[in-house]
Amino acid sequence: MPEVKIALEFGDDLQLLVSVILSAQSTDVGVNKVTPALFARFADATAYAAARPEDLWPYIRSLGLYRNKAKAIVAAARAIAAEHGGRVPRTREGLEALPGVGRKTAGVVLVHLGAAHAFPVDTHVGRVSRRLGLTSEEDPDRVERDLEALVPEERWGKAHQLFVWHGRRTCIARAPACSRCPVEDLCPKRGVPKVIRR
């Protein structure tokens, strides 16, 4: 399988974690647009920990949900500085214990770090899986359970990345590009009129 380059641009674990927190209900394009200035201003967990959430607003306001995200980043950085020696924890339990970090965010961080097998379910993974008929669930935790039963554990991370990639590039929410879809033959929605397709 060809190596697939995935979107988020980060230089260290903390930049990765911050990027993933920022990516909630936001596009990767938007995240990569704000992170250079943000990372230049806040170099490490100590820098974020010393800041107030409002200090981050100017950098991330364009993303939406910026109050929550700023609060989460500062709180998480304080926990990382105080309880983890300034280093981002590399276990699911450690990550999920951080403020603003839930199962999906922890999973994406683990996949990027290669620290553990995980199959985080975001809007793309959920939509693609439902369209392909791999699950009929809406709840991300249940979708994840179905997918993890279908895919060998060693491939969860790669599968997650491929599903996201496919969802962004081809199996787009509004207007799926079925005509250039590489897995159209596998798709139950094949041939279904666009209006009903979902």
Added chain:
DNA sequence: ATCCCGAGGG
């Protein structure tokens, strides 16, 4: 179940 919450696309 609801709130947060701006930008880009159809």
Added chain:
DNA sequence: CCCTCTGGAT
């Protein structure tokens, strides 16, 4: 105008 974007906390 409405929907969607790699959610999490309450």
